[in-house]
Amino acid sequence: MLFDSSVRRELWRSFSGTLVVLLTVLLTMVLIRILSQATKGALAPTDVGLVLSYTVIGQLPVLLALALFVSVVSVLSRIWRDSEMVVWQASGARQASFIRPLLGMAWPVLLMVAGAALVARPWAQNQTQVLKYRYEQRSDMARVAPGQFQVSADGKRVFFIDSHSDGLQSGRNVFMVTTADGQEAVVTANQGQVQVIDGQRFLVLSHGERTQTDLSTGEKALSRFETAKVRMGEAIDPNDVAPDMRSLPTLALLALRSDEARGELVWRFGLVWAAFNMVLAGLSLAAGNARRHSSWNLVYALLVFVVYFNLLSLSQTWVSRGKLPWDGALLAVHGTLTGAALLVVWWRDGARWPGQSARRPSPKASP
Template sequence: MLFDSSVRRELWRSFMATLVVLLTVVLTMVLIRILGQATRGAFAPADVSLIMSYTVVTQLPVLLALALFVSVVTVLSRMWRDSEMVVWQASGARQFSFLRPLLRMAWPIVALVAASTLVARPWAYDQTEVLKHRFEKRSDMARVTPGQFQPSADGKRVFFIDSHSDGQTTGRNVFMVLTDKGMESVVTAREGQIITDKGMRYLMLHQGERIQTRLDTGEVTTAQFEQARVLVGEAPDAGLADPELRAMATPTLIAERSRDARGELVWRLGLVWAAFNMVLAGLALAAGNSRRNSSWNLVYALLLFVVYFNLLTLTQSWVVQGRMKWAPALLGVHGGLTLALLGLIAWRDGVFRSLGQRASEARP
């Protein structure tokens, strides 16, 4: 009982500390990337916090699996380094004896990985696509934040309206720069309004001036107008585009028969299986010799994690390309690694050696 509780207590402490560090690093990287996308007009600046939350949810399964793997490797490596493992082995504990406390500690994490991979991750991708689609389908005038310069969706126009505008369909004191076919036009108007005519969107300007410059010759033309209409694009569709595979719910994905859907399903189920394999890998690779202060086991563990998760993505591409079926991809890669790790643990416990000795003693 003491053995089981002490191992699980230290594993939980190491796991929580590792997860906090990983979340801090990921949050920093995600925030920098999302702020860059918001400045380029990928989504509304007001949705930055929501987009960041959804992005963290999509990264959560890998972070949980990595934190679990690191905690198992670091705790068991410390026990070998401080000769604590020798004491447990002298008390009758073998390598397979650690499977019980490891799995009792790891099963809630593996269940959380499964829930976040199969349920939360697709939902987060779907919500992100909804926010981006909603922003992309807004009119160019609606994209503009009053008091700030904002490029249009195609990058050919830059808009500015003063801070007293409603920022939806009508803008006051409009400033606009248009660049197209070697011509640059600077348009100012007292008021602008978005209208729709025959499936096209137009910006109706009132009481303004237009300065047009030919970029090749520098010729400048000036004109004043009471009303002018500028084409800004097609009318937005009311419906959403077809959802990405990453945003599809898992039951819907299972019902799909396409290669792409099977590849995404292999990735999701494989990630859950990979979280379980990380526990076995940590137990198998953390073994060492207390008389030698070597960190090669940690290097091997890191290499295994990198290669394994790259192989997870590679099997997805194989299924999409039709080189493998989804069931052999799961069983061959993840099931094969499970058997190999169990065999390595048994070899470190001397199971194969004792079986060989029994077989030799049984011979006449």
């Protein structure tokens, strides 16, 4: 009882501290990336907080698995380094005896990983796509911030407006540069408004002028207009957009028979199995020698984590391309690590089966 409670308490303290540190690093990195995307016009500045939250939720399974792995390795390495393992072994505890307290501490974390990987991550990915889709569906006029130049969604136009009207569907003092087919057109107008006519989006300009330049010859043509329409593209139907496998619910993926769906299932179920394997791998890699102050086991642990999760991504790619069956990929990657970790623990315990006593050399007969 004392053995289980002491190990669990120290594991929880290490896990909480590690998770806070990893979450801080992740928030900083993701915030910089999202702010860069908002600056380039990939998403609305007002949605930065929501996209940040959804991105963190999507990365939560890997974050929890890494924090669990680091806590197991650090706590068990400290036990070996401070010679506490010698005390526990003298009391009859083997290295396999740590599996029970480790899983007793890890099962709430494993449940959180399963919920995040199978439910929360697809939902967060779907919400992120909805935000980006809504922003993409807004008119180019709504994308433009007053006083700033902005490139259109297709990259063929540059807009500048002095101010917005109500609803962000029209702007005043519009300046637009269009380049296509060797022609450059500079259009200025007092007002511009976006309208959808027969499934097409048009920018309706009023009271302006147009200067068209032939880029090959340099010839220019000036014209003035009361009203002009500029085609901006087709109005996209959301039903025509192909769904992203990462945003589909797990039950919907199970109903699909495509290789892409199977590959996404390998990633989701693999994250849950990987979190369980991190506990066993941490137990097998944390053994050390109190007389030798070296940190090679920590280096090996980091190498195992990096290689393992790269294999997880690689298995998803192979299944998505139809090179491996999805159940075979799960067994090959995760089942191999599970068996290897248990084999190492069994070997460190003297290759004894449960209930088998340690072999002692028989005394030699005296002459």
